[in-house]
Structure formats: C-alpha cells, structure tokens
Amino acid sequence: MDSMLIIDEVRLTPILISDPPLLNVQGVHQPYTPRLIVEVITRAGTTGLGETYGDRVYLDLARPLADTLPGHPVTDVNALFELAGVGRAAAGERDGGSSLSPAPVARDGGSSPAPAPVARDGRPSSSPAAGERDAGASSAPPHAPVTEAGVDAAGLRGVRTADKLRLSVVSAFETACLDALGKTLGLPVHALLGGKVRDSVEYSAYLFHRWAAHPGDGPTDDWGAALDPAGVVAQARRFDRLHGFRSFKLKGGVFPPEQEIATIRALAEAFPGRPLRLDPNGAWSVDTSLAVAHELRDVLEYLEDPASGTDAMAEIAARTDVPLATNMCVTTFEEIPEAFAKDAVRIVLCDHHYWGGLHRTRELAALCRTYGIGLSMHSNTHLGISLAAMTQVAATLPELHHACDTHYPWQTEDVVTPRPVFRAGRLPVSDAPGLGVQLDRRALAALHRRWLTADVALRDRDDTSTILSTHPTWTPPHW
Ligand SMILES: O=C([O-])C(=O)C[C@H](O)[C@@H](O)C(=O)[O-]
Numbered sequence: 001m002d003s004m005l006i007i008d009e010v011r012l013t014p015i016l017i018s019d020p021p022l023l024n025v026q027g028v029h030q031p032y033t034p035r036l037i038v039e040v041i042t043r044a045g046t047t048g049l050g051e052t053y054g055d056r057v058y059l060d061l062a063r064p065l066a067d068t069l070p071g072h073p074v075t076d077v078n079a080l081f082e083l084a085g086v087g088r089a090a091a092g093e094r095d096g097g098s099s100l101s102p103a104p105v106a107r108d109g110g111s112s113p114a115p116a117p118v119a120r121d122g123r124p125s126s127s128p129a130a131g132e133r134d135a136g137a138s139s140a141p142p143h144a145p146v147t148e149a150g151v152d153a154a155g156l157r158g159v160r161t162a163d164k165l166r167l168s169v170v171s172a173f174e175t176a177c178l179d180a181l182g183k184t185l186g187l188p189v190h191a192l193l194g195g196k197v198r199d200s201v202e203y204s205a206y207l208f209h210r211w212a213a214h215p216g217d218g219p220t221d222d223w224g225a226a227l228d229p230a231g232v233v234a235q236a237r238r239f240d241r242l243h244g245f246r247s248f249k250l251k252g253g254v255f256p257p258e259q260e261i262a263t264i265r266a267l268a269e270a271f272p273g274r275p276l277r278l279d280p281n282g283a284w285s286v287d288t289s290l291a292v293a294h295e296l297r298d299v300l301e302y303l304e305d306p307a308s309g310t311d312a313m314a315e316i317a318a319r320t321d322v323p324l325a326t327n328m329c330v331t332t333f334e335e336i337p338e339a340f341a342k343d344a345v346r347i348v349l350c351d352h353h354y355w356g357g358l359h360r361t362r363e364l365a366a367l368c369r370t371y372g373i374g375l376s377m378h379s380n381t382h383l384g385i386s387l388a389a390m391t392q393v394a395a396t397l398p399e400l401h402h403a404c405d406t407h408y409p410w411q412t413e414d415v416v417t418p419r420p421v422f423r424a425g426r427l428p429v430s431d432a433p434g435l436g437v438q439l440d441r442r443a444l445a446a447l448h449r450r451w452l453t454a455d456v457a458l459r460d461r462d463d464t465s466t467i468l469s470t471h472p473t474w475t476p477p478h479w
C-alpha cells in the first residue's frame with residue numbers, strides 16, 4: 001500500500017454551533033447544538049474531513065475508533081464498520097470484546113465515563129470532557145433508552161440502537177477517508193463513488209414554525225416568529241428570494257392539524273404548482289393522518305411520517321393515494337423487508353449519517369430501485385462538510401427524483417470556507433479533489449472554544465428539556 005494513503009493521525013473536534021429556535025414535535029432547538037468534526041491526516045500530510053452528530057454518546061464512540069485508525073489506509077473504508085464494532089452486539093459475546101471495541105453504550109442511555117480532555121499538539125482537544133448529564137442521541141427524547149435491540153420509535157430519526165449510533169460515527173470517518181483519498185488522487189468524491197449523473201443537486205426549503213428569539217441569552221437573527229400560516233408563507237418567500245428553492249417542506253406536528261393544513265393551503269396559493277411536503281414526525285393517529293391526507297391530496301408531493309411505526313404507516317398508505325415518505329420507520333437495512341412488504345412507504349429519505357456513510361447510501365438507493373421505492377434525502381442541523389458529502393453522494397444517485405432536505409440555510413456559522421451558495425435551489429457538484437471544501441481553522445477553533453466553555457448541558461441536544469425550561473406544562477403533542 002502506498003504510504004501516502006496511510007493514516008497518520010485522526011483529530012476529533014467537538015463544537016457547538018448556533019441554531020435558531022425552530023419548533024418540532026419534541027420541543028424547540030437549543031440555542032447551540034453539538035456537532036463533531038473529524039479530520040483524518042495521512043502520512044503525506046493530506047487532511048480529509050468528516051462531520052456528524054456531536055452529542056457525547058457519539059463522542060464516546062468516535063474516540064476509540066479514532067485511536068484504532070493510524071496505520072490503516074484511507075482506502076479501507078469497508079473496515080470501518082468492524083473497527084467501530086457495528087454488529088458487535090451479536091458478536092460481542094463471541095469475541096469477548098477486543099481492544100478495537102468502542103466504549104460501551106449503557107443500556108440506560110448513558111455512556112461510559114470519558115477520559116479527561118487531551119490537547120494534541122496544542123490543537124483542539126479530541127477528547128470531550130466527562131458528562132454531567134446522561135446523553136441521549138441528538139433529537140431523541142432524553143428519556144429514550146439506547147439498547148442493542150433498539151427501542152424508541154418516537155425519535156425524530158426513528159428507532160435508536162447502539163448500531164445506529166455507531167453507523168452515524170462511521171459515516172464521518174468514511175467521509176473523511178474519502179475526502180483524503182480524493183485529494184491524494186486528485187479526484188472528487190463522486191468519482192470514487194462511481195461518478196456523478198448530474199452537475200447540480202436540488203435542495204428543498206426547510207420551513208419551520210419558530211419563535212422570533214430564544215428565551216434568555218442566545219444567538220439572534222432577523223427572521224422573526226413564524227407561528228401561523230402567514231408567518232410560514234413569509235418565511236417561504238424569503239427562502240425563495242434568497243436561495244431560489246422550488247420545493248418546500250414544512251416541519252409539522254407543532255400546531256393542531258387544522259392549522260398545519262391551512263398553512264400548506266396558504267403555501268399552495270402563494271407558490272402554485274410547487275412541490276410541498278408536510279412532516280409531523282409521527283404526531284398523528286391513523287385517522288388524523290387520513291383526514292389530513294384527504295384535505296391536502298391535491299397539493300402534496302408527499303406526506304412524511306404522519307404516524308409512528310410501520311403498521312400505522314401501512315394502514316394509512318392502504319387508504320390514501322397521497323405518497324407517504326419516511327425517515328422514521330425505515331432508517332436501517334433491518335427495517336426494510338417488513339416496511340416494503342407491507343407497502344408502508346413510497347419514498348425513503350436517505351441520510352448518509354445514520355445509514356452509515358456514502359457507500360451505504362448507494363446500497364440503500366439500489367434496494368429502493370429494486371423495489372420501486374422513491375428516494376429523497378433527510379437532513380438534520382449540519383454544516384458545510386456534511387452538505388458537501390450530501391451533495392457528492394446525491395450527484396451519484398440516478399433514482400433521486402425529489403429535492404433533498406437541508407437545514408443549512410438556518411445555520412449562520414460554518415467551519416468551511418467559502419460558504420456554499422444555492423442558486424435556483426441547487427448546489428453545483430464540485431469536481432475539485434475530495435469533497436471540495438476548505439476547513440476554516442479559525443472558525444473551528446472558535447466553535448470548539450464555545451463547546452469547552454458553554455453550559456455542559458448544551459453538549460447533548462435535547463429539544464424537550466429546552467422547551468420545558470420555559471414552558472413547564474408543555475407535553476409532546478399528539479392528535
Ligand atoms: O425530516 C425530519 O424528520 C427531520 O428533519 C428531523 C429533524 O431533526 C427536524 O425535525 C428538526 O431539526 O427539528
């Protein structure tokens with residue numbers, strides 16, 4: 001193996017990025033949300049970049065994986081799964097747990113104590129501090145247990161298992177290895193995935209009900225509140241003006257369905273013929289879902305996760321012509337056979353983070369193609385490294401016929417420079433080596449400093465605790 005391709009060092013940098021007060025079924029976004037930036041450095045000094053969820057439960061899995069990588073080639077991305085212990089739940093007893101095992105994820109959702117932070121060469125520390133609070137996965141309710149078998153269908157990204165956490169960590173390492181490999185070979189990541197089938201990727205405007213500002217201290221912006229149909233339409237007009245998005249997705253499950261129906265109707269009137277999506281993250285019963293589908297049957301591109309669970313989705317799908325999409329009931333390969341057999345969904349939202357990387361996203365696309373299921377793309381609060389990875393893999397998927405989700409326009413901070421710019425709702429597919437993004441080290445250091453100095457509770461995203469801190473009587477909505 002060419003020594004230029006051998007990994008010399010891996011750096012992990014947890015950061016906190018500012019986030020607006022966006023509302024969802026689990027509460028409200030924190031003023032700052034955690035992300036993890038992964039740098040893989042080869043013996044030739046080439047740095048590859050990756051990004052994933054930054055909650056402490058992910059950091060605890062990333063650290064031992066980072067420690068095992070030096071000496072491995074960046075070409076060896078298939079080995080990452082074994083090194084990260086994916087599938088180790090079943091095999092764990094057999095091998096007795098090798099030195100490659102990641103820190104164990106406790107059955108109560110907590111994680112093993114982390115070692116004290118270690119600064120490497122004066123660069124941002126790769127080790128998060130031990131937590132004061134037991135961590136849940138990003139976007140999952142704080143009480144939700146993490147088990148090897150997997151429970152918690154209520155999480156915004158569906159069932160939460162130890163393997164899914166590991167896959168989310170692997171995805172950042174895979175992206176970083178592919179970025180380093182591409183830079184070494186002078187090839188874009190899409191070429192390493194078989195080549196692009198389009199020169200630009202379409203994204204959708206991600207509309208949220210939101211408050212004008214976080215209560216108390218926190219980052220501010222000038223978007224104002226969006227708590228009724230007029231507010232959401234104004235938000236959509238601004239997205240249209242700024243980025244030219246053609247399609248619109250509304251995060252629902254916040255207000256009673258009648259109000260969210262009125263909002264979609266107002267959007268349809270303001271933007272005739274444009275694709276519209278509504279996603280209440282499983283907040284509705286089967287009957288409510290059917291009623292909403294009926295009301296909006298003439299304007300929806302798709303209805304995303306109206307109810308929770310494969311059986312409920314299958315029941316709704318059998319009784320409406322409105323296509324159902326999901327990033328909650330089909331989020332792992334294990335969930336595919338049942339959901340496809342029951343015709344529960346017509347569109348699956350891929351996400352390279354929790355599906356385990358860019359190669360596995362292509363494997364998911366192949367399965368969807370085989371079974372005649374459409375493909376779209378999910379997003380969670382993310383920065384430019386993830387956006388570049390999403391764009392590179394999306395460029396290679398012929399079957400991606402829906403605009404991809406992205407939270408990116410809500411993010412005012414980034415660790416890449418220059419910021420990507422959407423034109424007519426699209427991003428060009430970079431042909432530069434690797435992901436085609438440059439790390440802004442000064443920004444990375446500043447956001448890491450925030451992670452070190454801010455309230456440690458912010459190191460785990462917890463939308464429910466955040467809303468309860470100012471609205472103590474709030475309960476998770478269900479209609
Ligand atoms: O499509 C989805 O379900 C999401 O984008 C989940 C996200 O976490 C979203 O609800 C959010 O950021 O509040």
Ligand SMILES: [Mg+2]
Pocket residue numbers: 279281304305326327328
């Ligand atoms: Mg969704």
